[in-house]
Amino acid sequence: MNIEDLPQLTQFQIDEQPHIVLDKEICRSCDHRACVQSCPANCFTFNEETLLMSVVYETCLECGTCYVICDKGALDWSYPRGGYGVCYRLT
Amino acid sequence: MAEYFDVIIVGAGPAGSTAALKLARAGLKVVMLERGKHPGAKNMFGGLLHNTPVLNELLPSFWEKAPLERHVYQKILSFMTPDSAVSLTFENENFKRPPYNGYTVFRAVFDNWLASEAVKEGALLLCDCTAEDLIQKDGQVVGVTVKGREGELRGNIVIAADGVLSFMAKKAGLRGDFRNADMGVGIKLLMGLPEATINERFHLVRDEGADISFVGTTDGISGGSFLYTNRESISVGMVLHLESLKASGKAPYEVLNELLRHPYIKKLIKGAVPLEYSAHLIPEGGIRAMPKVYTGGMMLAGDAAGLCYTNGINLEGINLAMTSGALAAETAIEAIEAGDSSARMLSSYKKRLDDSFIIKDMKTFKNAIGMMRMERLFQTYPQILTGILEKVYSVEGVPRSKLLRLARKEALKKLGLKDLISDGFKIGRALL
Numbered sequence: 001m002n003i004e005d006l007p008q009l010t011q012f013q014i015d016e017q018p019h020i021v022l023d024k025e026i027c028r029s030c031d032h033r034a035c036v037q038s039c040p041a042n043c044f045t046f047n048e049e050t051l052l053m054s055v056v057y058e059t060c061l062e063c064g065t066c067y068v069i070c071d072k073g074a075l076d077w078s079y080p081r082g083g084y085g086v087c088y089r090l091t
Numbered sequence: 092m093a094e095y096f097d098v099i100i101v102g103a104g105p106a107g108s109t110a111a112l113k114l115a116r117a118g119l120k121v122v123m124l125e126r127g128k129h130p131g132a133k134n135m136f137g138g139l140l141h142n143t144p145v146l147n148e149l150l151p152s153f154w155e156k157a158p159l160e161r162h163v164y165q166k167i168l169s170f171m172t173p174d175s176a177v178s179l180t181f182e183n184e185n186f187k188r189p190p191y192n193g194y195t196v197f198r199a200v201f202d203n204w205l206a207s208e209a210v211k212e213g214a215l216l217l218c219d220c221t222a223e224d225l226i227q228k229d230g231q232v233v234g235v236t237v238k239g240r241e242g243e244l245r246g247n248i249v250i251a252a253d254g255v256l257s258f259m260a261k262k263a264g265l266r267g268d269f270r271n272a273d274m275g276v277g278i279k280l281l282m283g284l285p286e287a288t289i290n291e292r293f294h295l296v297r298d299e300g301a302d303i304s305f306v307g308t309t310d311g312i313s314g315g316s317f318l319y320t321n322r323e324s325i326s327v328g329m330v331l332h333l334e335s336l337k338a339s340g341k342a343p344y345e346v347l348n349e350l351l352r353h354p355y356i357k358k359l360i361k362g363a364v365p366l367e368y369s370a371h372l373i374p375e376g377g378i379r380a381m382p383k384v385y386t387g388g389m390m391l392a393g394d395a396a397g398l399c400y401t402n403g404i405n406l407e408g409i410n411l412a413m414t415s416g417a418l419a420a421e422t423a424i425e426a427i428e429a430g431d432s433s434a435r436m437l438s439s440y441k442k443r444l445d446d447s448f449i450i451k452d453m454k455t456f457k458n459a460i461g462m463m464r465m466e467r468l469f470q471t472y473p474q475i476l477t478g479i480l481e482k483v484y485s486v487e488g489v490p491r492s493k494l495l496r497l498a499r500k501e502a503l504k505k506l507g508l509k510d511l512i513s514d515g516f517k518i519g520r521a522l523l
Contacts, residue, residue, distance in 0.1 A: 001344065009366070034337045039342075063372050065372065082218070091279065
């Protein structure tokens, strides 16, 4: 499975309001950035040059791994508004 | 504008819908808030709905009506290393007869069906509604607000069945922060395969299904992998302990890809087409990580209450969820009849849980948590086991050793005697 194929595999109803908001200053000085590796949907990217963390909330599976694994309080994480976000057909 | 209900249920998953069904049948005014487009749209699990007597009590012979994939007849436990596998297969004729021992189901389909049964009994289902906050008055929960919507819902009792990340429990002060140490992440790839191919490949007839658990395929991370057969698809995935995943620095989907490439698995999934990828957290902290399950005007059920246990062989949650939903409903019915939804009144919910198999099983296997954190269990021991069998079966024209001597030699190649004794003690405490 190629994780890049996620948007073709799983259905999402994208909200214009992000349900994950980062405090990029905290991410910049984070000593592990475990969210980048641990996210099952590969939503987080840290740019080594600009030292900026970014998150693609559009393909978030809403599992909450990042929220639980982040011990710096850098994530403002909530469930998307009703009807938005991941929408499993089977699984 | 506030509408008034006897009971407000947050989350139309197995716990919430079971509670709603029971409450509606008792003639109470009950509403379920579901954040998905339909119940189950946000839910995922490995794939096995365990036989749950409470479901059969509420919906007799449910297996004839519910949208089930296959009943699980074959249980296989496999210890794996990158190039070998040792498997134990258990087949039992009793698992072929109703009420059966477990079924593979799709949550997006099953949860939707269970909620619709509650609606048939008169429960109100509001989809597309994410609960945002609790309304509290004089230390008592009296209602819920919905994200992005005007207005609020008020009621005598709130049952929070909002899943593993229960923000409702947190807002009520029933639990602290969610911790890595108490969580596992489950990931799964659903793959399509023709029914006839599945039957032939897994030696199954008609509706029979297989449940295969793998130990040693998580790249040294605490956890395990699984394969379940559905009617025309197979579910392959794994559960990884969050603390161990974080320490490994590995990406979950890369560990899953390694599993899919394992020679033993490759044969099983040959020709299968990826259909859907999903992920979800699992409350794995056991009884010691459970939140307080009630307060004035509110009870927690299912994953929200941390009701889940694993001992390495059994992994149960959905059956505990439905049972706890029914027990919360019983408590609510009693409380509403008495006109008292105080914490003291709702404390009988805790007693009901304690008296049920839920808390009894969680207590029985409370030490399994320590065992499941032993990373050696997920790499070193499968290596020792396959090493022993390789020696047993290899014919090399050299003199053989007796089994015990061989086992001791293989084990000591990988581990010190002290580690062996300490691990043996942990496993013994967990399971024996």
